[in-house]
Amino acid sequence: MMGAKRKWDVKKLGPLIGLFLLCIVLSILSDDFLTMDNWLNLLRQVSINALIAFGMTFVILTGGIDLSVGSVLALSSAITAGMMAQGVNGFVAIFVGLLAGAAMGVLNGVLVTKGKVAPFIATLATMTAFRGLTLVYTDGRPITGFASDDILFQMMGRGYFFGIPVPIILMLTVYIALYVVLKKTTFGRHTYAIGGNEEASRLSGLRVDRLKIYVYALTGALSALAGLILTSRLNSAQPTAGTAYELDAIAAVVLGGTSLSGGRGWIFGTLVGALIIGVLNNGLNLLNVSSFYQQVIKGAVILLAVLLDRRKEV
């Protein structure tokens, strides 16, 4: 039994070791890699994917998947930007944007639980529909020049707090909160239980449908938060923002060692997974690798990580 436990710990450390190796290699190859400026920049870029991936971790733990995160990001950003362009106060607009993201998540959750649509199909459909709604709402054009005087909104993407960019602080705060939720609360325990065996959970008296709806709502809200950071940084809401973000989020979750079949995984792994993807993007840019090759290398790294993970399970 001790042996089994130790083996499990090593398995858990895998992604972290991978991240360190990657950092060591990049710091040898590039002088700019290990600088403070580069890391603050890197982490700020990572925060957007990490926030989405945190939500995705919950969805995947319940045995589901959410493909609509990128479209939720775009639509909620457009809603916030549109409100601010019409002179609505930044705080209210941010709040409504987050609420809109959560509401879109609720719709996903209801389709999955009450409508009994497979999560892949349900969120594939809403991904398309939300993107369409974004294009309708924005008329296919970016919304710009709306928040030049709103400090709160500007802070979200561009601000600093004790010298640390606000997006990084948001990412770490959400991380700590969700870590505690998964580890210490009934909500977290029930999330694992439902992913481990939905039928047994239902028969144990858990509110399976309600919890799943909450989980999709959480993912929607976090996607909206990521969208607000992005919009604030660019000072514009792009109708095509967040396209294919679901793939990076799923990759981060999987790199972190969470099982796509549900019930097994952890959010620390997702943070590490998001960092691996971020470090890789950043390093390859520093090394002036063409963006075409970058995709090939990213794909290869994901494949390698998953293959290594498989070997350990045998």
Place this chain on the structure above:
Amino acid sequence: MRPLIDMRSIQKSFGANIVLNGVDFEVLPGEVHALMGENGAGKSTLIKVLTGIYERDGGTIVVNGREVHYRHPKEAERDGIVVIHQELNVIPTLTVAENIFLGREPKIGRTGVIRYKEMEQQAASYLRRLGMDLDPRELAGRLSVGKQQMIEIARAISTNAKCLIMDEPTAALTEREIQALFSVIRTLKQQGVAVVYISHRMEEIFTICDRISVLRDGQFIGTKRVKETNFDEIVQMMVGRQIGERFPKRRVTIGEERLRVERLTKKGLFENVSFSVRAGEVLGVAGLMGSGRTEIMEAIFGARPFDEGDIYIDGRPVRIRSPRQAVEHGIAMITEDRKQKGLILEMSVHENLTLPKLEQLATAGFIQSSKERDVVLTYIHLLNIKASSPDLPVKALSGGNQQKVVFGKWLAMNPRILILDEPTRGVDVGAKKEIYEVINELAAQGAAIIMISSELPEVLGMSDRVMVVHEGKVQAILENDGLDQETIMRAATGGNR
């Protein structure tokens, strides 16, 4: 007669854990040989060593007079040793004939085009030879578990199997299917095929087997001829001590009516089901598999909708639409299929034990780990759950201990009404008795207990009254006073009481 399989002084350990210590096991052609022992005694390890899933540390295995070292079950199959697992390997979307010939289809030359007519004729001839009533063109998925099992047996025989190893073959079968299986086993015997029969069901073993070998804690205890032994001797060999009464005595005063069900109906499944259970009473529920007995209880537990009928708890009408509401009314249900419906296998013993009452162990959503720990340790101790640590995944436990975890999970909420569906399936003799004692203890504390069971001795040994379900209707409710198995069986098959 030269043994078909002769295993001598088999040794196997995992790390410091010795799981097989000098085990001898011999199978003669044409015999049905039961392999018995409590869960964890080493039965499945022995079979895995035989078929090459595990490598043996010591000892010899001789098959057909030749020493063998299989490295893969495929090699054992080449020598005619085929294992039929509890989880069947039948592809539901293929026909019976396609399943039997899977991977060995007769083809036209080397084209890959299957000669369907020939394949179906050959399949039909195998099925006939085994006395199986199956259409080769039927889709396997449309058949009952019992018939799917027949497909596997036919497949094994079509590859010239000399020895079938059957692991709990009757666990999911109806009484009629069990009889059909036994007649197939008898046909196999006549054709010189040996069967190794692994089961916890004593009655079956004494009906169908010729010899019994018993393992205990990885040791070989002995082999007995069925004709020269009896139930008590085998149990004593298995547990290493006298187990005493098979069903513990119970002294309970039966109290007020706890649960009353009136005219419960779900079209096509059950109709007009009325019965009641009182505090401290054990109501046994007998009936063939597929009679609707499980569905009725699932409906009461809110896990399945029903069309009409009323449920009263303590005389008051209640509406139960989900298991959650049932739990709130103090109803617990221990389901038949603990792996699919009872446990979360990946989670630990401790997490499983507290799942239904986690919210009561939490403040504002935060689990109070010290409170949780107390509950966990209490029930591990109370039920004598054998796990090296509460944090061990529940899938690492033996069947009996898994079932105790399922019990513990529900006991922790102090149920007032406890529904048990096959509470001792796949549980060994020692753990069975412990489970019976828990049931009696709960009844003594005033719970009303409904116990569905396919094992009639268990129904007779445990119940105050017996309700017999036949084709979705209550055929009879009998006082357990001089009641015998035949009376129950007659009602269960639709006869009058």
